[in-house]
Amino acid sequence: xxxxxxxxxxxxxxxxxxxxxxxxxxxxxxxxVKISLATVxxxxxxxxxxxxxxxxxxxxxxxxxDRVRRHDHLVCSRCGRLTDINLKDMTAALQKEVPVxxxxxxxKISCICDECSKKERRN
Amino acid sequence: xxxxxxxxxxxxxxxxxxxxxxxxxxxxxxxxVKISLATVxxxxxxxxxxxxxxxxxxxxxxxxxDRVRRHDHLVCSRCGRLTDINLKDMTAALQKEVPVxxxxxxxKISCICDECSKKERRN
DNA sequence: AAACTAATTAGAATTATTCTAGTTTTAATT
DNA sequence: AATTAAAACTAGAATAATTCTAATTAGTTT
Numbered sequence: 001x002x003x004x005x006x007x008x009x010x011x012x013x014x015x016x017x018x019x020x021x022x023x024x025x026x027x028x029x030x031x032x033v034k035i036s037l038a039t040v041x042x043x044x045x046x047x048x049x050x051x052x053x054x055x056x057x058x059x060x061x062x063x064x065x066d067r068v069r070r071h072d073h074l075v076c077s078r079c080g081r082l083t084d085i086n087l088k089d090m091t092a093a094l095q096k097e098v099p100v101x102x103x104x105x106x107x108k109i110s111c112i113c114d115e116c117s118k119k120e121r122r123n
Numbered sequence: 124x125x126x127x128x129x130x131x132x133x134x135x136x137x138x139x140x141x142x143x144x145x146x147x148x149x150x151x152x153x154x155x156v157k158i159s160l161a162t163v164x165x166x167x168x169x170x171x172x173x174x175x176x177x178x179x180x181x182x183x184x185x186x187x188x189d190r191v192r193r194h195d196h197l198v199c200s201r202c203g204r205l206t207d208i209n210l211k212d213m214t215a216a217l218q219k220e221v222p223v224x225x226x227x228x229x230x231k232i233s234c235i236c237d238e239c240s241k242k243e244r245r246n
Numbered sequence: 247a248a249a250c251t252a253a254t255t256a257g258a259a260t261t262a263t264t265c266t267a268g269t270t271t272t273a274a275t276t
Numbered sequence: 277a278a279t280t281a282a283a284a285c286t287a288g289a290a291t292a293a294t295t296c297t298a299a300t301t302a303g304t305t306t
Contacts, residue, residue, distance in 0.1 A: 002284060021263080036286050041263065057180045062262055077226055087220055094232055097210055100240070103200055103233040109217055110226045117223070125253060144294080159255050164294065185293060 004035055005043040012053050018064035018082040056082060058108070076113035078120075083113065127158055128166040135176050141187035141205040179205060181231070199236035201243075206236065 001009075011024055019027070025040045044065060047053045054066045056073065061080050074083040087107070095102045112120070124132075134147055142150070148163045167188060170176045177189045179196065184203050197206040210230070218225045235243070 004284080038264090038287075039285055042285080045264085055182055057182060059178055059180060059186075063182075074221065074223070085221065087217075094210075098197065098208065098232060098234065100197070100234045100237065103235070105233060106229075106231045108229045109221060110228060111221065111223045112226070114223065127254080161256075161295090162254055165254080168295085 002043065004033075004039055005047055007033060007035075008040065008043045009047055009052055012047075012065050013067050016084060018056050018066050020062045020064050022062070024065070058082065072107040072109065074111050074113070075108045076116055077110045078112055078116035081113045081115070085109070125166065125169075127156075127162055128170055130156060130158075131163065131166045132170055132175055135170075135188050136190050139207060141179050141189050143185045143187055145185070147188070181205070195230040195232065197234050197236070198231045199239055200233045201235055201239035204236045204238070208232070 007028065008024055011027060012019065017023075021037070021040050021044055024044070025035070025037045028035050028040070044053065048055060048065075052068065054068050056064045056066050058064070058075055058080055064082065070089060071084045072087045074085055075081070076083075090105065090107075091102055094105060130151065131147055134150055135142065140146075144160070144163050144167055147167070148158070148160045151158050151163070167176070171178060171188075175191065177191055179187045179189050181187070181198055181203055187205065193212060194207045195210045197208055198204070199206075213228065213230075214225055217228060
């Protein structure tokens with residue numbers, strides 16, 4: 001674990017946002033950390049391969065990075081905003097339905113976030 | 124709905140594979156349809172915007188296209204293979220847990236497919 | 247058939263990401 | 277402290293998937 005990778009891991013673990021590589025890069029620069037975007041990508045890949053972070057893929061958005069603690073997501077179908085939600089772990093229930101071993105699962109609930117709801121009401 | 128879009132929609136609806144734009148393009152060429160890859164992309168985008176097809180995103184793979192009939196997916200964490208699975212619709216149950224209206228959800232179950240299991244046993 | 251519109255196309259552009267090969271930093275060893 | 281080796285980092289090129297642009301073709305309507 002390199003120093004930079006650790007900084008990046010801390011950012012991800014300390015934030016409830018779901019940051020892109022670019023956003024992490026900018027946040028580091030704000031904090032006067034001298035780092036290149038390539039290193040951000042390299043570190044993210046390394047952290048991901050070690051299972052220390054997760055990726056969240058949403059159509060139309062660059063990869064966003066997330067802490068590993070189990071949780072699910074609300075995805076705003078208008079603006080793409082991701083919000084964590086803590087539902088009960090369904091692994092055991094799913095395993096009963098699936099003929100091969102279940103490693104994990106990924107649940108994204110599509111909704112319209114409050115902010116987009118408001119905007120739409122205004123129009 | 125253009126003639127080409129209809130051909131593409133038929134391919135997607137007639138197949139349990141989860142084809143990429145490129146695969147759809149190649150399949151059309153096999154069938155002697157004169158079409159460009161750009162038109163395949165354009166048509167897919169149009170079909171998607173009309174809600175006539177869905178996209179499946181899996182890390183490391185190009186977008187794959189899918190019929191809209193509600194179902195869930197098994198995703199092989201080794202090879203990326205997608206398999207349909209028909210679990211009970213959870214929308215109502217999820218709605219009880221979520222403070223905003225639930226439009227839909229996307230459940231991907233990560234597993235190791237039979238073929239990859241076999242390969243691993245051999246090694 | 248001329249005129250208009252819609253569909254299609256080739257290829258350029260874009261975007262996010264990975265790769266390459268050189269440079270810098272760090273740590274270990276003399 | 278100088279030398280060496282390894283690891284980390286970097287700029288910029290390369291890549292891959294997809295979208296965009298502007299021109300062409302096909303289909304319709306007058």
